[in-house]
Each structure stands twice: as structure tokens, then as C-alpha cells.
Amino acid sequence: MNDNTETLVVLQEFDSPTMAYIAKSILDCADIFCVLHDEYVSTIYPTGSFPVKLMVRAEDLECAERLLTNNE
Numbered sequence: 001m002n003d004n005t006e007t008l009v010v011l012q013e014f015d016s017p018t019m020a021y022i023a024k025s026i027l028d029c030a031d032i033f034c035v036l037h038d039e040y041v042s043t044i045y046p047t048g049s050f051p052v053k054l055m056v057r058a059e060d061l062e063c064a065e066r067l068l069t070n071n072e
């Protein structure tokens with residue numbers, strides 16, 4: 001199993017896949033490993049039914065939170 005996926009935690013949930021991709025791109029630019037979970041399910045069902053989860057490694061959680069807070 002890939003070490004990057006063993007300790008992933010939910011950083012934030014989004015009703016909009018577009019907003020999730022924007023947040024992911026901010027973290028990608030900062031070289032913070034992250035993945036989107038349920039990104040395709042959320043496009044099939046009504047908005048808010050299945051939020052897109054932005055997930056990061058547990059050790060990157062605080063840094064990722066700061067980056068997204070500063071970019072709101």
C-alpha cells in the first residue's frame with residue numbers, strides 16, 4: 001500500500017466540486033499531498049447530498065488549514 005494514503009484525514013468538505021478543485025490546487029502548489037474523495041458522486045446527486053472531501057496526510061493538516069484559511 002502507498003504510504004501517502006495510509007494516514008489521510010479530511011481537511012474540508014465542499015458542496016461544490018469546483019471549490020474543492022480550487023482548494024486542492026492551492027495545496028498542490030504548496031507541495032502538500034492531497035486527494036479529493038467523492039468528487040464524481042457529488043456531480044451525480046443534488047448539491048450537498050455527497051460533499052467532496054479534501055483529504056491530506058495527518059502530519060500536513062495544520063499547514064494545509066493555514067494555507068486555505070489565508071486564501072479565503
